[in-house]
Amino acid sequence: MPGSMTAAMIKNAFKENYYGKIIMFIGGLLVVPLLVLPFYPEEIKYAPSFIMSALFCLALGMMTGMIPRSQLAKNLPFFKKSADFQNNKNPQHQKGSLYVLLIWCYGFLIGSVPFIISGLLEPIHALFESVSGWTTTGLTVTDVTALPRIFLFYRSFMQFCGGLGFVMAVVAFMTGKQSASLYDAENHLDRLMPNLRQTGRIIFLIYSGFLAWGILFYRIFGMELFDAVCHAMTALSTAGHTTRINSIGDYSSFPIEIITIILMLIGASNFAVLLLLTKGKIRKIFKITEIRFMLGLLVVFIPLFAVSLAVGMNMGVGESLRNALFGVVSAFSTTGFYNMDFFTMPPFALGLLFLLIIIGGGAGSTAGGIKLSRTYYIIRITRENIRKRLSPHNRVITPEYNTVRGKASIDESLIADTFGFVACYVGVFIIGSLLLTLTEGCSLFDAMFEFAAALGTVGISNGIINADTGNATLIVQMVGMTLGRLEIYVVFAAAYSGVLRLRGTA
Numbered sequence: 001m002p003g004s005m006t007a008a009m010i011k012n013a014f015k016e017n018y019y020g021k022i023i024m025f026i027g028g029l030l031v032v033p034l035l036v037l038p039f040y041p042e043e044i045k046y047a048p049s050f051i052m053s054a055l056f057c058l059a060l061g062m063m064t065g066m067i068p069r070s071q072l073a074k075n076l077p078f079f080k081k082s083a084d085f086q087n088n089k090n091p092q093h094q095k096g097s098l099y100v101l102l103i104w105c106y107g108f109l110i111g112s113v114p115f116i117i118s119g120l121l122e123p124i125h126a127l128f129e130s131v132s133g134w135t136t137t138g139l140t141v142t143d144v145t146a147l148p149r150i151f152l153f154y155r156s157f158m159q160f161c162g163g164l165g166f167v168m169a170v171v172a173f174m175t176g177k178q179s180a181s182l183y184d185a186e187n188h189l190d191r192l193m194p195n196l197r198q199t200g201r202i203i204f205l206i207y208s209g210f211l212a213w214g215i216l217f218y219r220i221f222g223m224e225l226f227d228a229v230c231h232a233m234t235a236l237s238t239a240g241h242t243t244r245i246n247s248i249g250d251y252s253s254f255p256i257e258i259i260t261i262i263l264m265l266i267g268a269s270n271f272a273v274l275l276l277l278t279k280g281k282i283r284k285i286f287k288i289t290e291i292r293f294m295l296g297l298l299v300v301f302i303p304l305f306a307v308s309l310a311v312g313m314n315m316g317v318g319e320s321l322r323n324a325l326f327g328v329v330s331a332f333s334t335t336g337f338y339n340m341d342f343f344t345m346p347p348f349a350l351g352l353l354f355l356l357i358i359i360g361g362g363a364g365s366t367a368g369g370i371k372l373s374r375t376y377y378i379i380r381i382t383r384e385n386i387r388k389r390l391s392p393h394n395r396v397i398t399p400e401y402n403t404v405r406g407k408a409s410i411d412e413s414l415i416a417d418t419f420g421f422v423a424c425y426v427g428v429f430i431i432g433s434l435l436l437t438l439t440e441g442c443s444l445f446d447a448m449f450e451f452a453a454a455l456g457t458v459g460i461s462n463g464i465i466n467a468d469t470g471n472a473t474l475i476v477q478m479v480g481m482t483l484g485r486l487e488i489y490v491v492f493a494a495a496y497s498g499v500l501r502l503r504g505t506a
Helices: 001-018 019-030 032-036 041-065 071-076 085-088 089-117 124-136 149-164 168-171 179-185 198-221 225-236 248-250 254-267 271-278 289-313 317-332 346-358 373-391 412-442 445-456 470-487 488-505
Strands: 400-403 406-409
Touching: 019 041, 019 089, 032 149, 041 089, 041 149, 041 271, 085 149, 089 149, 124 470, 149 179, 149 225, 168 470, 179 317, 198 271, 198 400, 225 289, 225 406, 248 254, 254 317, 271 400, 271 412, 289 346, 289 373, 289 406, 317 488, 346 445, 373 400, 373 412, 406 470, 412 445, 412 470, 412 488, 445 470, 470 488
Parallel strands: none
Antiparallel strands: 400 406
16 A cells, blocks of 8 residues: 555656656666667676666656655746746746756756766767767767767767657657647647647657668668668768768768668658658648758759869769769758768868758758748748839738648748847857857868857868867857757747746845
8 A cells, every 4th residue: 555655646746747757768768779789799898887877867857756846946946936937928938948958958968978987088078979969960079980889879869869859759758738838949840730749659650760761771772780770860860970980971882872862851851741751742742832942952052062073173973963962962951971071172062061051951850050941031031122122113922931731921920030040040150150269279261160060960070079179169069059959049048037037036
């Protein structure tokens, strides 16, 4: 009887306080790399690094889960509500944003622990590798040729989970009345099913299905199973961590490049579009404005890129088109895989890559950047503005675009949100780039390219990020990666909510 009462108390506590479940869930993710050990038993010495981290999460999650939320609110500043917070017009979104940011920060910290316990990395470098992994960036301070297989898998697995997002992953397996606010705060744009838990599960199944497809075809075309699993996870999550020193270029295989391109395109597409794809509704997909715009960018940028390579590097037509196709898709999907050295390219080609990194992939996808939809809105708004000024007697027409759900208008609210976000993005980009010139002493262009890669969650580095990079530079890049993955508004709303709550405790 006492045992059943205790179990009932724990169960009820977890119903009220879901933070413990999330902490334990993250701990569960940390034991997945142990699945590699039967294939590489010589790496058993690294098992304690993951087991100890997971046990810590289990213990902390159990303790946190059994503390009623009312008790948390009495003792922890971030869980209190200040008068300013209570009077705010939109407290739920700010509250959800704060909790999402705290969840991600916890994931960053605990994700770095296995690297530290194993002695492979110093704390700041370990934290950088964790942030780069969870945010699906792909920048690294490690030497992949010297890294144990279990950690190579761990880096790829972090990126696979980071592509879904912590809250999305939790929603797929758990439920609770707080899930909706967290789901929205993590910037997931689509609910594919009426039920939020069903949405989480269908997205997880779609994601896993394409992962299995990628592994299968990588194996068919000669990639080792371990490499196939790791590259399928990172290509699908548009992440870029690789097991090879020269990335996909190490394989010198056109079929492998094509498989990678397909996975990157899938990862750069909205989850709602992927649901249509699994249902075979191809014609409906090609009516969606964002997809049409993406294809238009490919049609424009690939030939330009190919011509630049052909002229500047004396490449043949076939080779230049092959490299252009892979490079353009890798850049705009913000993956960061490469089949040739980016920095041997002509300046024009490098400039095209830079522009694509800034634009980024689809809204609601695993890709970073400003996003295709916002870029399209800006182009349409600018075009209509120019037309109005050239022909002032033309009647004002509200531009429309096609979504998964049908037609929508680019109204004043959407215009304000778009330009507000882009202004914030550019502001953060400028500040981050200038900070890198101070911390690293590099040229302005190098700093701009490197910070654009972090903010766009792209695993492309011009050499600034390496094992000897200073802590100040790594911290600037970590802030950029976090802002890029969670999108700037989420972090700003979280910071504002945190200030209001702390002010209420002063």
